[in-house]
Amino acid sequence: xxxxxxxxxxxxxxxxxxxxxxxxxxxxxxxxxxxxxxxxxxxxxxxxxxxxxxxxxxxxxxxxxxxxxxxxxxxxxxxxxxxxxxxxxxxxxxxxxxxxxxxxxxxxxxxxxxxxxxxxxxxxxxxxxxxxxxxxxxxxxxxxxxxxxxxxxxxxxxxxxxxxxxxxxxxxxxxxxxxxxxxxxxxxxxxxxxxxxxxxxxxxxxxxxxxxxxxxxxxxxxxxxxxxxxxxxxxxxxxxxxxxxxxxxxxxxxxxxxxxxxxxxxxxxxxxxxxxxxxxxxxxxxxxxxxxxxxxxxxxxxxxxxxxxxxxxxxxxxxxxxxxxxxxxxxxxxxxxxxxxxxxxxxxxxxxxxxxxxxxxxxxxxxxxxxxxxxxxxxxxxxxxxxxxxxxxxxxxxxxxxxxxxxxxxxxxxxxxxxxxxxxxxxxxx
Amino acid sequence: xxxxxxxxxxxxxxxxxxxxxxxxxxxxxxxxxxxxxxxxxxxxxxxxxxxxxxxxxxxxxxxxxxxxxxxxxxxxxxxxxxxxxxxxxxxxxxxxxxxxxxxxxxxxxxxxxxxxxxxxxxxxxxxxxxxxxxxxxxxxxxxxxxxxxxxxxxxxxxxxxxxxxxxxxxxxxxxxxxxxxxxxxxxxxxxxxxxxxxxxxxxxxxxxxxxxxxxxxxxxxxxxxxxxxxxxxxxxxxxxxxxxxxxxxxxxxxxxxxxxxxxxxxxxxxx
Ligand SMILES: Nc1ncnc2c1ncn2[C@@H]1O[C@H](COP(=O)(O)OP(=O)(O)OP(=O)(O)O)[C@@H](O)[C@H]1O
Ligand SMILES: [Mg+2]
Numbered sequence: 213x214x215x216x217x218x219x220x221x222x223x224x225x226x227x228x229x230x231x232x233x234x235x236x237x238x239x240x241x242x243x244x245x246x247x248x249x250x251x252x253x254x255x256x257x258x259x260x261x262x263x264x265x266x267x268x269x270x271x272x273x274x275x276x277x278x279x280x281x282x283x284x285x286x287x288x289x290x291x292x293x294x295x296x297x298x299x300x301x302x303x304x305x306x307x308x309x310x311x312x313x314x315x316x317x318x319x320x321x322x323x324x325x326x327x328x329x330x331x332x333x334x335x336x337x338x339x340x341x342x343x344x345x346x347x348x349x350x351x352x353x354x355x356x357x358x359x360x361x362x363x364x365x366x367x368x369x370x371x372x373x374x375x376x377x378x379x380x381x382x383x384x385x386x387x388x389x390x391x392x393x394x395x396x397x398x399x400x401x402x403x404x405x406x407x408x409x410x411x412x413x414x415x416x417x418x419x420x421x422x423x424x425x426x427x428x429x430x431x432x433x434x435x436x437x438x439x440x441x442x443x444x445x446x447x448x449x450x451x452x453x454x455x456x457x458x459x460x461x462x463x464x465x466x467x468x469x470x471x472x473x474x475x476x477x478x479x480x481x482x483x484x485x486x487x488x489x490x491x492x493x494x495x496x497x498x499x500x501x502x503x504x505x506x507x508x509x510x511x512x513x514x515x516x517x518x519x520x521x522x523x524x525x526x527x528x529x530x531x532x533x534x535x536x537x538x539x540x541x542x543x544x545x546x547x548x549x550x551x552x553x554x555x556x557x558x559x560x561x562x563x564x565x566x567x568x569x570x571x572x573x574x575x576x577x578x579x580x581x582x583x584x585x586x587x588x589x590x591x592x593x594x595x596x597x598x599x600x601x602x603x604x605x606x607x608x609x610x611x612x613x614x615x616x617x618x619x620x621x622x623x624x625x626x627x628x629x630x631x632x633x634x635x636x637x638x639x640x641x642x
Numbered sequence: 643x644x645x646x647x648x649x650x651x652x653x654x655x656x657x658x659x660x661x662x663x664x665x666x667x668x669x670x671x672x673x674x675x676x677x678x679x680x681x682x683x684x685x686x687x688x689x690x691x692x693x694x695x696x697x698x699x700x701x702x703x704x705x706x707x708x709x710x711x712x713x714x715x716x717x718x719x720x721x722x723x724x725x726x727x728x729x730x731x732x733x734x735x736x737x738x739x740x741x742x743x744x745x746x747x748x749x750x751x752x753x754x755x756x757x758x759x760x761x762x763x764x765x766x767x768x769x770x771x772x773x774x775x776x777x778x779x780x781x782x783x784x785x786x787x788x789x790x791x792x793x794x795x796x797x798x799x800x801x802x803x804x805x806x807x808x809x810x811x812x813x814x815x816x817x818x819x820x821x822x823x824x825x826x827x828x829x830x831x832x833x834x835x836x837x838x839x840x841x842x843x844x845x846x847x848x849x850x851x852x853x854x855x856x857x858x859x860x861x862x863x864x865x866x867x868x869x870x871x872x873x874x875x876x877x878x879x880x881x882x883x884x885x886x887x888x889x890x891x892x893x894x895x896x897x898x899x900x901x902x903x904x905x906x907x908x909x910x911x912x913x
Contacts, residue, residue, distance in 0.1 A: 492769075499768040500751070500758035507741045507752040514739040517695060518753050518822055519727030528765075625745035629787060629799035 343536030352509025357418025365541020391538025437552025578620035654703035681879035696722030742804025
């Protein structure tokens with residue numbers, strides 16, 4: 213039995229190696245080299261051999277590993293704790309642990325500026341993921357242009373603070389409101405569309421916003437972007453060595469000036485913003501509107517037959533999702549001090565969407581894990597250079613094979629039937 | 643006589659391209675009565691429901707529903723969700739449409755959406771956990787508990803609706819429709835796929851709803867044991883037109899009906 217499988221594995225690997233050799237022959241076997249006499253054709257036949265050998269070994273290892281691991285997977289023995297989708301309590305514990313870890317991170321001795329910077333970036337994506345989760349995960353509206361609202365938030369802050377000198381905290385609600393209005397503006401005409409059509413229109417909207425930012429030179433400064441955006445201040449105390457006519461942060465607290473104060477502040481700021489998004493989603497999911505979103509995702513026709521207005525309900529999800537993108541956008545602008553349309557390309561939308569889908573549509577902790585996987589790891593593994601995106605794609609494919617419904621796909625009901633007080637359940641409540 | 647007329651359908655016509663799914667159909671449904679719509683496959687029964695509930699816009703016809711307050715709603719002019727929300731007409735579907743990923747209880751809570759939205763001040767009060775919203779939610783939960791008890795699913799309240807057996811899903815869909823507090827309940831083949839025992843229990847449930855809530859029930863059904871036992875009035879459709887109407891016994895004996903079902907000539911009914 214085992215032997216038989218071994219021969220099939222060998223045969224399979226040989227076929228794969230032959231195919232690889234066939235492909236490698238023109239691609240690796242010949243090489244054009246420029247010499248003084250012009251171009252000459254060199255042959256590199258050993259390379260073809262190496263390629264075939266690599267494919268042979270890889271394929272063999274893969275099918276053998278598959279044979280050995282398959283029974284383990286079937287028995288669900290190999291699944292570590294994360295995979296056996298944790299029940300509510302475990303998930304709560306995991307959530308609080310993450311919050312405590314996130315708050316404590318800057319205080320640990322091994323934390324340096326670099327790590328904190330990356331963690332801040334990661335948290336931006338976590339926040340965007342949580343925001344998009346309202347739209348995609350809860351309401352089931354496939355939005356491929358989410359980054360447009362992020363851009364609206366960022367530009368709102370940049371322009372408001374540059375032109376009117378408003379502070380970050382004043383701009384934040386404006387940016388959120390503006391992004392939400394854009395959400396409503398886009399939502400009105402397109403939310404009648406379903407599924408793929410909505411995805412295409414939102415994709416288009418994302419691009420339109422980027423193109424407008426590129427071309428509306430007078431306001432947005434076009435491709436050059438906006439620089440010198442006001443950096444964040446600690447409730448009015450700037451993080452500067454000194455500023456004439458102003459008390460700075462370190463002067464106020466009587467501590468020596470350090471450029472790291474700002475990094476710490478930014479980290480805690482985005483942590484607070486992200487947690488706000490989380491708490492908001494957590495609460496609204498338990499309200500009638502949240503349940504209506506999820507019901508709409510499951511069956512729009514049934515919703516209509518229950519008297520739920522699909523357009524308004526979807527619009528609210530769209531607007532709220534956009535609002536959080538607007539908040540995140542303002543933070544991004546104040547953190548970078550510089551924004552340009554470059555930062556708001558389709559790939560950003562795609563990554564945020566991938567975080568939501570990979571996390572397991574609607575799961576808040578799943579989104580954190582997915583963000584770490586999709587944004588954090590590639591950041592830390594920059595040494596891989598151009599192979600980074602290859603690894604990224606490979607990892608996505610593997611995860612989707614392994615957990616097709618996302619990392620944490622189990623859904624917790626938004627409310628449970630409380631135990632009966634005293635009276636008889638057969639009585640009709642009035 | 644006219645006072646207890648709840649639904650009045652006049653000259654309803656619905657065409658799909660060249661096909662007339664409903665052809666000049668008129669009928670009434672009364673408050674406190676079970677009106678059955680029967681007919682062979684493809685007779686246009688579901689299409690009637692879809693016109694009533696705003697899923698289709700009829701080509702010709704007037705559909706009026708008189709609310710208990712005396713206000714008359716012209717359903718053919720209303721948007722689908724408004725028919726359910728304002729005219730308070732609830733329906734179930736021939737192929738069950740539950741929110742399968744949501745729990746049984748959540749299905750019943752979603753049905754009380756409009757009431758709870760108002761109580762939560764369109765989510766504002768709800769976000770801050772106001773006590774008036776808490777009380778409204780409590781009442782909604784009690785109504786859900788009442789229905790769960792009635793359909794025998796009290797122990798399954800927190801299970802996903804999709805995990806229930808077929809018969810329970812049918813009953814849950816009826817309970818969900820009832821949670822919207824309708825004046826007219828439209829059921830599309832509620833007994834389809836049920837075993838005889840479940841079908842018998844369903845009869846009891848429907849009679850119960852009629853007597854306890856004093857609402858009208860419009861029932862599409864193929865199962866004659868259900869139709870004959872519980873309906874007060876029967877409308878028979880064939881090829882989109884009404885071919886007979888009356889009490890169950892009268893309709894059962896009508897030669898046109900026998901012809902439509904068995905395909906014999908109307909003049910010489912065979913047994
Ligand atoms: N959306 C539609 N587009 C085209 N034709 C339709 C549509 N809906 C229904 N029909 C046609 O209208 C006719 C009546 O269909 P309907 O579903 O109302 O029948 P029914 O009486 O409910 O039958 P059954 O007992 O099988 O449920 C059928 O011929 C059907 O093909
Ligand atoms: Mg039908």
